[in-house]
Amino acid sequence: xTVKANTRTVKGxxxxxxxxxxxxxxxxxxxxxxxxxxxxxxxxxxxIIISFSSExxxxxxxxxxxxxxxxxxxxxxxxxxxxxxxxxxFNSFLITIVGTVLSVAMCVxxxxxxxxxxxxxxGFFSFLNFFTMIFGGGLIPTYIICxxxxxxxxxxxxxxxxxxxxxxxxxxxxxxxQTSVPFDLVEAATxxxxxxxxxxxxxxxxIVKPGIATIALLTSLAFWNEWFLCLLYVTDxxxxxxxxxxxxxxxxxxxxxxxxxxxxxxxxxxxxxLPTQTMxxxxxxxxxxxxxxxxxxxxxxxxxxxxxxxxKG
Amino acid sequence: xxKFLSLLLAAMMLLAAIPAMADSPVEITxxxxxxxxxxxxxxxxxxxxxxxxxxxxxxxxxxxTWSNFNDLALNAVNSGSDEYDIMFTCSWTSNEYxxxxxxxxxxxxxxxxxxxxxxxxxxxxxxxxxxxLEGAVTDGIDGEGIYAVPGFKDFAQMNTWDVNVTLLEKYGxxxxxVEKAGFYGWGDIFATVKxxxxxxxxxxxxxxxxEGAVAERxxxxxxxxxxDGNSVLSYYMNAEDAAQPGPNGNAFVSKYSTPEFEKxxxxxxxxxxxxxxxxxxxxxxTATDAWRNAQNTARYLxxxxxxxxxxxxxxxxQRGIQVxxxxxxxxxxxxxxxxxxxxxxxxxxxxxxxxxMKFLNILNTDAYVMTLMNYGxxxxxxxxxxxxxxxxxxxxxATYSPWTNGLGNVTILPPQEGQGADFQERFAAFYAGAKxxxxxxxxxxxxxxxxxxxxxxxxxxxxxxxxxxGAADVDTELPELIQKLNDAGIQKIVDEANAxxxxxxxx
Numbered sequence: 001x002t003v004k005a006n007t008r009t010v011k012g013x014x015x016x017x018x019x020x021x022x023x024x025x026x027x028x029x030x031x032x033x034x035x036x037x038x039x040x041x042x043x044x045x046x047x048i049i050i051s052f053s054s055e056x057x058x059x060x061x062x063x064x065x066x067x068x069x070x071x072x073x074x075x076x077x078x079x080x081x082x083x084x085x086x087x088x089x090f091n092s093f094l095i096t097i098v099g100t101v102l103s104v105a106m107c108v109x110x111x112x113x114x115x116x117x118x119x120x121x122x123g124f125f126s127f128l129n130f131f132t133m134i135f136g137g138g139l140i141p142t143y144i145i146c147x148x149x150x151x152x153x154x155x156x157x158x159x160x161x162x163x164x165x166x167x168x169x170x171x172x173x174x175x176x177x178q179t180s181v182p183f184d185l186v187e188a189a190t191x192x193x194x195x196x197x198x199x200x201x202x203x204x205x206x207i208v209k210p211g212i213a214t215i216a217l218l219t220s221l222a223f224w225n226e227w228f229l230c231l232l233y234v235t236d237x238x239x240x241x242x243x244x245x246x247x248x249x250x251x252x253x254x255x256x257x258x259x260x261x262x263x264x265x266x267x268x269x270x271x272x273x274l275p276t277q278t279m280x281x282x283x284x285x286x287x288x289x290x291x292x293x294x295x296x297x298x299x300x301x302x303x304x305x306x307x308x309x310x311x312k313g
Numbered sequence: 314x315x316k317f318l319s320l321l322l323a324a325m326m327l328l329a330a331i332p333a334m335a336d337s338p339v340e341i342t343x344x345x346x347x348x349x350x351x352x353x354x355x356x357x358x359x360x361x362x363x364x365x366x367x368x369x370x371x372x373x374x375x376x377x378t379w380s381n382f383n384d385l386a387l388n389a390v391n392s393g394s395d396e397y398d399i400m401f402t403c404s405w406t407s408n409e410y411x412x413x414x415x416x417x418x419x420x421x422x423x424x425x426x427x428x429x430x431x432x433x434x435x436x437x438x439x440x441x442x443x444x445x446l447e448g449a450v451t452d453g454i455d456g457e458g459i460y461a462v463p464g465f466k467d468f469a470q471m472n473t474w475d476v477n478v479t480l481l482e483k484y485g486x487x488x489x490x491v492e493k494a495g496f497y498g499w500g501d502i503f504a505t506v507k508x509x510x511x512x513x514x515x516x517x518x519x520x521x522x523x524e525g526a527v528a529e530r531x532x533x534x535x536x537x538x539x540x541d542g543n544s545v546l547s548y549y550m551n552a553e554d555a556a557q558p559g560p561n562g563n564a565f566v567s568k569y570s571t572p573e574f575e576k577x578x579x580x581x582x583x584x585x586x587x588x589x590x591x592x593x594x595x596x597x598x599t600a601t602d603a604w605r606n607a608q609n610t611a612r613y614l615x616x617x618x619x620x621x622x623x624x625x626x627x628x629x630x631q632r633g634i635q636v637x638x639x640x641x642x643x644x645x646x647x648x649x650x651x652x653x654x655x656x657x658x659x660x661x662x663x664x665x666x667x668x669x670m671k672f673l674n675i676l677n678t679d680a681y682v683m684t685l686m687n688y689g690x691x692x693x694x695x696x697x698x699x700x701x702x703x704x705x706x707x708x709x710x711a712t713y714s715p716w717t718n719g720l721g722n723v724t725i726l727p728p729q730e731g732q733g734a735d736f737q738e739r740f741a742a743f744y745a746g747a748k749x750x751x752x753x754x755x756x757x758x759x760x761x762x763x764x765x766x767x768x769x770x771x772x773x774x775x776x777x778x779x780x781x782x783g784a785a786d787v788d789t790e791l792p793e794l795i796q797k798l799n800d801a802g803i804q805k806i807v808d809e810a811n812a813x814x815x816x817x818x819x820x
Contacts, residue, residue: 083351231381251379252379256379259406264527271605
């Protein structure tokens, strides 16, 4: 009902547009936003087209929106990859879901005390969090600690644990608490006899849902797109996420191209066992689809988050 | 009842544990390069059963791929991990053999105090040509010695022109014409073939499509210099006898400042302007795809290949034309990059160096082990035809294709289909006739000049490919490049390299 009321224009006076910009400016904005949207969509469309192009077409005219011949061979090859592909798909989902749930939980549980004005050590813990954003241990020490001390090697934990705490997300979440949850609310809840857990889970959390959704979206994207951890800590192919599988295909091809003057015929023979270009594009399609489907789901909350808590016009 | 059962269970476990403790095989982990292996369970079961019985060892390969091998090796070496007992190593990618040996990542195999090679690798040392072991000697942490077992493969360089004989003969030329005319005299042949093909198909045809760096190597006889992976230095080979000092003596020169290079670049530019060369090969991103595509679709007349003995059989079948390789030198020549092209080192952190050496010994000398590891199981991954040649089962091979040359002694493998039963003898004989370059064994150590070297490489990267492929206007761009290189101090690098080479030759 409210939606309808908002879109009603002033009757009988079409030239007068209440609270709106002029048609010309609006058209200009539409064009700009339209171009922006195209710039986002076209690369993906291109990938889809290439994945359906025939190898011959790529060999003769290169990547093109209008290939000389279409072919499903890339997808046939992908399905022939068999277990590895589905295994990696499963791994990607598992890592993303488990990782996102754990990461968001930790983020909220860290950010909440930092928001509580009555928490004495919040300055210290804020600093501790902030400090890691500026100073890191560097790659090799991190690697040694993760691998030798924490035993993060060739297991799912290696793909999840190093990404669990994101200091930036904690700061965003804390700020979200501060701007959208009045501290009076906490006090009121305490007066009404609500315990700490009850206050957080049943009073605060429902209010900060948009914030959580934003963090969850960012985190799940990070987990879904992650391949570097796999490169560092995992050699067991049954643990590869899809993103790393693709990365590996791509880098194999690049490596052979770069070293062709050294490898020569050996490299040429090796290159023939690698996935074709169209096949790599088909894998890209496989990677993008699920996360593209997740967007609309999160979008609702993200938009709500943008409009909540500030002064409305 | 329950009590009885649990007692029984405990007794059984004890019984099972006793013989296992007595002689349980040692597991050796091997990090390998360049593989495409997704299912090794069946192969390992057979292999480990055999190895456990023979030498009391089982293996667990980590099938590194072209892309992740360097990272895996670097991580293991830097973190001092004891994860791998045996590691692949070589001299031509970033995972260089010599630096790692210097760093102490590998066990010295011929250490006088603890000579693993003599003690556990006798058969191996006998199976390999002396020149290979000699080439594996490097100045590592425990003195000058062998830090890795070199693979017996195509250990000599065979830089060639790849000629599409089918197309050549269509226009009445023969292979001898191409050979006799030489690089500087191919203009007429290119013109005829280009005109003929274009008239026939109506499309642009580029007869000359190749890999820039290899073409320069072919024409000027400048082998790759170990340690100078980015081709800044040139060593000019002796055209008559590769084992003798070159025209400049045994010395390096700056690659781009020689009259020979200028002559080469000018000729290339002439071909380029005449439209014989595909512009795509002058652009770094598209170059490799362009010339490989041209080769695979047989849309070329002359190309380049760093070839192998007998490779024309494979490529002729694949491309559906007759391919011939014209070698740029009379015989294959031996340099470091080819001898140290694929080696296996024992990690200094390994808890089982002796067992690792025993495994390397059996891998390189026992045809059963090598064939099983390389080609898989007979009847599953491949079958033998009447000539005793290997015919692969494509589906099974797709899940198990290790990099053949990365595993060691390939001369004990059965021949592949089409190679002929005596292929390995011919292969070994061919490479036995290889000539040793006078600079063989020398590796340029640029560590003292890292910054200068990086600057120089950045400068030459802007020009090199364009000059190699004829896209650059030699009269303006070459002097510009030389000037910039001089300003950046290339002479310092050349002097340093020559000083090192002198010291090396004096030894």
